[in-house]
Amino acid sequence: xxxxxxxxxxILKSAFRRNKGGRGVSAIVAIVILSLVFGxxxxxxxxxxxxxxxxxxxxxxxxxxSAFIVFITTIANVxxxxxxxxxxxxxxxxxxxxxxxxxKSSTVFLARILYVYLTQLFFTLVMVxxxxxVFGVWAKMSVAFYFFMTxxxxxxxxxxxxxxxxxxxxxxYLASLFKNKxxxxxxxxxxxxxxxxGAYYALFFNMNGSAFDPNNVYGALKPVLxxxxxxxxxxxxxxxxxxLSPETAFGTLGVVGAEAVNVAISLAVCxxxxxxxxxxxxxxxxxxxxxxxxxxxxxxxxxxxxDRKTSAKKRSILSVMMSREIKTLxxxxxxxxxxxxxxxxxxxxxxxxxxSFSGDKSLGGFAFGTVYAMITGMAVSFNVGACTTFTREGExxxxxxxxxxxxxxxxxxxxxxxxxxxxxxxxxxxxxxxFITRSSPLYVLGALPGIALIAGVSxxxxxxxxxxxxxxxxxxxxxxxxxxxxxxxxxxxxxxIVVLIGGFALGIVLLPAYSTFVGFGFTLLVAIVSLAVFVxxxxxxxxxxxxxxx
Amino acid sequence: MLKLTDxxxxxxxxxxxxxxxxxxxxxxGEIYGFLGPNGAGKTTxxxxxxxxxxxxxxxxxxxxxxxSRDPEEAKRNIGYVSDSHIVYDKLTGREYVDFMATVYxxxxxxxxxxxxxxxxxxxxxxxxxxxxSAYSHGMKQKINVIGALIHEPALxxxxxxxxxxxxxxxxxxxxxxREHCDKGNSVFFSTHVLEVAEKLCDRVGIINKGRLIAEGxxxxxxxxxxxxxxxxxxxxxxxxxxx
Numbered sequence: 001x002x003x004x005x006x007x008x009x010x011i012l013k014s015a016f017r018r019n020k021g022g023r024g025v026s027a028i029v030a031i032v033i034l035s036l037v038f039g040x041x042x043x044x045x046x047x048x049x050x051x052x053x054x055x056x057x058x059x060x061x062x063x064x065x066s067a068f069i070v071f072i073t074t075i076a077n078v079x080x081x082x083x084x085x086x087x088x089x090x091x092x093x094x095x096x097x098x099x100x101x102x103x104k105s106s107t108v109f110l111a112r113i114l115y116v117y118l119t120q121l122f123f124t125l126v127m128v129x130x131x132x133x134v135f136g137v138w139a140k141m142s143v144a145f146y147f148f149m150t151x152x153x154x155x156x157x158x159x160x161x162x163x164x165x166x167x168x169x170x171x172x173y174l175a176s177l178f179k180n181k182x183x184x185x186x187x188x189x190x191x192x193x194x195x196x197x198g199a200y201y202a203l204f205f206n207m208n209g210s211a212f213d214p215n216n217v218y219g220a221l222k223p224v225l226x227x228x229x230x231x232x233x234x235x236x237x238x239x240x241x242x243x244l245s246p247e248t249a250f251g252t253l254g255v256v257g258a259e260a261v262n263v264a265i266s267l268a269v270c271x272x273x274x275x276x277x278x279x280x281x282x283x284x285x286x287x288x289x290x291x292x293x294x295x296x297x298x299x300x301x302x303x304x305x306x307d308r309k310t311s312a313k314k315r316s317i318l319s320v321m322m323s324r325e326i327k328t329l330x331x332x333x334x335x336x337x338x339x340x341x342x343x344x345x346x347x348x349x350x351x352x353x354x355x356s357f358s359g360d361k362s363l364g365g366f367a368f369g370t371v372y373a374m375i376t377g378m379a380v381s382f383n384v385g386a387c388t389t390f391t392r393e394g395e396x397x398x399x400x401x402x403x404x405x406x407x408x409x410x411x412x413x414x415x416x417x418x419x420x421x422x423x424x425x426x427x428x429x430x431x432x433x434x435f436i437t438r439s440s441p442l443y444v445l446g447a448l449p450g451i452a453l454i455a456g457v458s459x460x461x462x463x464x465x466x467x468x469x470x471x472x473x474x475x476x477x478x479x480x481x482x483x484x485x486x487x488x489x490x491x492x493x494x495x496x497i498v499v500l501i502g503g504f505a506l507g508i509v510l511l512p513a514y515s516t517f518v519g520f521g522f523t524l525l526v527a528i529v530s531l532a533v534f535v536x537x538x539x540x541x542x543x544x545x546x547x548x549x550x
Numbered sequence: 551m552l553k554l555t556d557x558x559x560x561x562x563x564x565x566x567x568x569x570x571x572x573x574x575x576x577x578x579g580e581i582y583g584f585l586g587p588n589g590a591g592k593t594t595x596x597x598x599x600x601x602x603x604x605x606x607x608x609x610x611x612x613x614x615x616x617x618s619r620d621p622e623e624a625k626r627n628i629g630y631v632s633d634s635h636i637v638y639d640k641l642t643g644r645e646y647v648d649f650m651a652t653v654y655x656x657x658x659x660x661x662x663x664x665x666x667x668x669x670x671x672x673x674x675x676x677x678x679x680x681x682x683s684a685y686s687h688g689m690k691q692k693i694n695v696i697g698a699l700i701h702e703p704a705l706x707x708x709x710x711x712x713x714x715x716x717x718x719x720x721x722x723x724x725x726x727x728r729e730h731c732d733k734g735n736s737v738f739f740s741t742h743v744l745e746v747a748e749k750l751c752d753r754v755g756i757i758n759k760g761r762l763i764a765e766g767x768x769x770x771x772x773x774x775x776x777x778x779x780x781x782x783x784x785x786x787x788x789x790x791x792x793x
Contacts, residue, residue, distance in 0.1 A: 013640055014640050
């Protein structure tokens with residue numbers, strides 16, 4: 001493949017190399033940190049579920065359980081491959097220059113899809129390898145288990161890419177019917193993401209009954225595992241290779257015969273997936289890129305029309321800057337998905353947690369407080385929009401410094417937008433929690449200190465981003481993913497969950513009859529501290545920090 | 551060298567005709583200035599010639615090769631300097647030129663010889679091994695030009711090439727364009743700077759609302775005005791078209 005190496009090498013260098021003298025940590029450091037976080041999470045989950053896997057193996061369902069792992073890995077990959085696939089293939093800034101070069105579009109396409117596959121593969125292995133090792137050791141599996149599970153999970157991103165490529169078609173087509181296709185694409189993806197996670201968590205918590213009992217997990221999983229043999233036959237073939245099962249989907253053939261048939265089925269499925277992923281994405285690639293490039297011309301014309309409309313309305317500078325922030329966020333699918341995708345999940349979490357904890361009688365009145373603390377902490381930690389608001393400006397950042405607008409108005413606009421968006425979803429989550437836990441309607445008032453906390457922590461998030469904005473991105477995904485500016489605020493915010501739960505616990509000890517209101521009061525106290533510390537710094541030091549960035 | 555026959559481009563989404571029945575013929579050794587107001591269709595035309603977007607109708611031939619039939623072969627004859635910055639700014643100048651040389655299949659010995667000459671000519675030697683992100687706008691434009699010329703293309707296409715260049719570099723670029731044509735190659739460039747077109751071009755074409763409204767030598771265009779300047783010619787012709 002002529003020029004493949006040159007193109008692939010340039011794509012890799014552009015994605016991972018740090019700017020010399022640039023600000024912030026390199027993408028590789030960010031990836032290592034993210035891997036450690038996800039790896040640790042995976043390890044924890046593995047230890048919780050390993051006993052259930054061991055029980056399944058003893059019951060002869062080890063193959064189906066392994067199949068389930070590969071299946072879940074594939075589904076997770078579909079979700080997480082969709083945005084990188086769409087943005088890397090169709091929205092990269094270098095599409096134009098590469099199209100002008102004497103390089104076959106199939107070469108560029110293969111280089112890009114290999115890049116998407118390798119990034120997906122990396123995160124898949126980070127998530128799955130700890131699980132495979134823990135399950136294998138716990139259930140005393142043979143070497144075949146480690147080998148085949150790693151192999152199938154490594155090929156799972158290809159199966160996911162087929163689905164992602166197919167899903168990309170209706171999403172892009174649907175988007176093309178509307179003027180602001182970026183917005184429609186973003187909304188479609190966020191809805192898809194929410195439905196997936198909603199279904200996933202609903203299933204997970206329904207299976208559990210009560211939190212994390214391995215017997216309950218296995219008890220709930222067993223009928224699922226027994227029922228997947230035919231619907232998920234290709235995955236079951238993969239799972240059964242890993243446990244050296246004497247069974248195929250077609251019957252018992254003894255270990256050697258069944259292994260040969262299962263390996264053949266699995267390899268055939270993977271080969272078809274690789275071919276289909278390349279064929280579908282390849283077929284769409286040139287058309288998709290042309291569609292995006294030509295749309296840029298149309299967008300410019302639309303922008304002119306909008307400029308006229310905007311000037312006619314004579315809006316205030318603050319509202320103009322807020323509107324600009326929202327439009328630039330929503331019209332870029334990668335930005336919208338990564339910054340807003342977690343917001344509906346907050347509501348999903350609230351619903352699922354409320355059902356789960358309200359059923360746990362041992363928690364009593366503490367149930368609402370626990371859910372409240374969790375969704376408040378999550379609301380502030382999910383605010384990726386605030387954490388990347390300056391980074392996402394990219395080269396346009398310097399335009400902000402040149403426009404005749406007080407830079408404090410720009411900061412205020414961003415601060416209001418991200419506090420407001422998170423607060424809206426938080427309020428919905430809060431109302432859902434009150435309703436599902438059948439708590440007093442007065443508890444909705446608890447949203448007020450929560451919203452104050454969101455405003456305070458949003459200011460902190462923006463300060464972190466302003467300290468070292470990563471302005472030199474090529475694909476939008478680079479700006480919002482692999483970005484350490486989102487990690488530190490996220491950890492701090494997650495720590496807040498513990499602090500806030502502590503407030504409710506304190507209430508139970510000090511004033512049991514009013515423990516929830518003590519918890520709200522405690523949240524308000526934390527919110528006031530965050531507002532008093534971060535908001536003045538953001539508004540007073542922020543303009544100087546912006547001026548210092550060159 | 552470059553032949554456009556009845557080329558049109560309609561953007562599917564807006565239905566607007568960005569380029570309408572454009573025909574032109576660029577000979578060897580000729581510098582062609584492509585003039586027009588903002589939104590006239592200059593960049594769309596250049597993007598069609600370089601294969602970035604596909605014409606809705608018409609035929610584009612580069613050195614006798616139809617770009618729609620054999621895009622790789624047609625593009626091999628083109629050196630393109632776009633109006634936007636180099637996007638690969640995490641590469642060093644040398645790495646970027648290496649990449650372009652590899653893609654165009656330039657022999658390593660030829661590459662070394664040409665890059666030495668161009669780097670020294672544009673006084674980029676000190677910055678050549680630094681990341682492009684650290685370059686000034688003018689330096690980025692220079693490395694863009696070096697990348698576009700490393701394979702000694704028969705047709706050199708530049709979109710607004712003078713933007714951001716200091717007078718010395720702009721002069722160097724103009725000299726380079728003339729020298730390129732003197733070797734029997736051709737240059738096709740768009741510009742807003744009428745003085746550049748006036749001094750440099752063998753022929754100019756004026757495009758407005760997607761249509762080529764005038765074409766000829768600078769003298770021929772001047773002849774269509776009362777005060778005999780290219781600026782008046784440009785303004786008169788585009789205003790007539792707008793009416």
